[in-house]
Amino acid sequence: MGSVPVPENVSVSDPSSTARFARRTLFKGSAAAATATAVLGGGDAEAATPVFRHGVASGDPLADGVIVWTRVTVSDDATPGSGLGDPATVRWEIAADERFASVAASGAVTTSADSDHTVKVDVSGLAPGVEYFYRFTALGQTSPVGRTKTAPATADTPDRLRFGVVSCSNWEAGYFGAYRHLTARTDLDAIVHLGDYIYEYGRGKYGGRNGAVRPHDPANETVSLTDYRIRHAQYKTDPDLLGLHATLPFICTWDDHESADNSWSGGANNHDPATEGSWADRRAASAQAYLEWMPVRASGSGADVRIYRRLRFGTLAELTMLDLRSYRDQEAKPGANWREADDPARTITGKAQMEWLTAGLASAPVRWKLVGNSVMIAPLVFPPLEPATTAAITSTMGVPQSGPSLNGDQWDGYTADRTRLFRAIIDQQISDVLFLTGDIHSSWAADLPVDVASYPGGVTAGAEFVVPSVTSTSIGDMVHTNSAPIAEAIKTVNRHLRYVELDSHGYGVLEITPDHAQMDWYYLLDVADPNSDVRYGASFAVRSGGRIEPRQVPLG
Structure with missing residues (x-):
């Protein structure tokens, strides 16, 4: 308005x-x-x-x-x-x-x-x-x-930028202590929210390890415009979220739960047309409520509304926020037809957004090209795991129990688009591309090799930092044990993954300087405790023109 x-x-x-x-x-x-x-x-x-x-x-x-x-x-x-x-x-x-x-x-x-x-x-x-x-x-x-x-002037080069980075805040799964701890910091320029700001499920249908810590309103699943408005309003009564919104500007994109779980351009896994009506109507209702209740700058209107956009921070960085739900094809299903993921006709971005993305990365007159990316882009192959762990990963990340495979809901399910993007970055010699990702309720740091099998040899298209969920169920929550051995097994098979943590909830703090980009991960001790303290987890950085390396201390 x-x-x-x-x-x-x-x-x-x-x-x-x-x-x-x-x-x-x-x-x-x-x-x-x-x-x-x-x-x-x-x-x-x-x-x-x-x-x-x-x-x-x-x-x-x-x-x-x-x-x-x-x-x-x-x-x-x-x-x-x-x-x-x-x-x-x-x-x-x-x-x-x-x-x-x-x-x-x-x-x-x-x-x-x-x-x-x-x-x-x-x-x-x-x-x-x-x-x-x-x-x-x-x-x-x-x-x-x-x-x-406000952002720096386009001709200025700030010494540094710092962003809080968050995703996946399920009201029922716990309290939003991550937001409270970010509010207490005095060194941040903005908050980047990478999606799943709200969850659509009905009361008690998608809690966490501790069940439904606090009940959703409305009690039913959100389907109508009225439902989505009520749900957004409930989230904006959370004192920790209220405090963070009042303290810093947010830069947001939506993922699937702002509409329905595993959504795509023509439907969603969690949408039944027989009982919940037209997907187009539900999608329009969710988008209208989101744009009413969120401080997001959109273009177009109605079915043509567009939220993918760029924000410039002087000559130091440009942040490209993607929309990876509105234009994608239905995900490739695991099993006999999982190779559909390689079909060059399939897309996760849509043709127009891909052309806009690659052209923008090539022409950005800045050092760091940041990409707000709602689902993981790093290739991911899973090692054989014992059944309970495989079932937990299947539930939270979409990996089929039949064995090692792709996650069809991530870029792994749209490999042709990922190859187009990586090849554009490499062929046009676009340096210092960093993807910031949420969605999978866990923490990752990854180099992005064009050819995974040749890593650490060969060229890379950039790096990726993935932040954990604010509250939503982690793999560790589901297996009820420390999943560090699982993380190590994943890294053994995927050598480009430099950091994997599957248990904790929390947030990231990203620092950008002319020399490096560093992510610090922080984890809540107990999301079921509204007064939970936070602990420092890890730090990884990528130097300008380089690859990811561990850091020993968090940002001062």
Whole structure:
């Protein structure tokens, strides 16, 4: 939704004492997470500001702009997905100081039940590389204050960038402690969310090792627009997610669970047309709710909406966010016909997105070409494993129990597209390509050889860092044991895999400098504990022009 401009930067009335408290204390180092919980809905009804009970968020930072987001509750019965409630005018402001003494931009928008009373403003005309504060006012109340940051100017080369990297946050499987620990950091520029921001399953149908730690709303599986709106709204009541959204801009793409498990262009494994209606209708409903509730910049509309896009960070990096669900063919099934994966007519990106991707990588005037990639691109061959472990891997990663094979839901199921991409990178001598991946509820660091059999000889197309799930079930959860021996067996067969950890939940912190890109992995001690501490896991880096190597210490 665009903004409705006003003639000048008119100040709104003084905010409540709660909002002043938020501005004064929300971003004070290690206290940030606790403060965000208190201010943004951690049990204090007054602090939660009833009109803005779903918090504030920002996303997709540019050198001169950023998206800011909120949702207004215009009346008690105007709950998410209800279709009820009158239209409301919402003012917004953004300033370079948390007291809003000098407002950089402001305006007003009208929201209604047509957009589920969400507000999404793509603010422009801002200065590059600046920390900004923003807030909304409606119905006599002022929202909590959010903090965001614009990207560096296109001609600038920052000394470094740091991103929190996350994926796969299942409400029922545990608490979002990963978000709380990222909120407490003071060294991040943005959060990259690689998909499965929500989960579509009905209550109790897709929990974790501890069962359904907290129940989903609605109780049924999300199929209709109303269902998806309610589910998104529930996730945005989580205090840890609220705090992180209010602290840093998000850069997101969707994977499958934002619509339905193992989705593709014409359907999904978890969609039954006989009982759940048209896939096109369900897919459209899920996309509409996602774009209403997420601070994501999209182009096009309706069936032609497009979320694959690029974000530039000076001359240091460009982040390409892919959409690997909307255009893909149905995955190749394991068994007799699994070689369908090699069919050159099959695609995971779609022709237009592949051409856009390869052309963009070739022309990017930056050192690091980062690719936000929802499913693993590194080739993966599994060694023979004992039955219980194979069954766990089958369930979480799609590997057939009949024996070593590909995961048809990953790039392994679309080998012709992967070869096209890798060959374009090699043939056009595109250097320093790094894929950032989620989806498989585990942690990996991989070089990307064009010919796996020749590794470590031969050429590589780049590297890949895969982050674990925030909460969603890991292989370790399913086998109820330490799976380190499994990880070592996988690395033995796949020599290009430099790090594999299959047990833990958590997040990554990625640092980009002119010299190197380093990922640190952090793991929650217990996702069933809302106050869980975090432990450092490992660090791996790839030098500019080089290959992945282990690092001994995390980023300082």
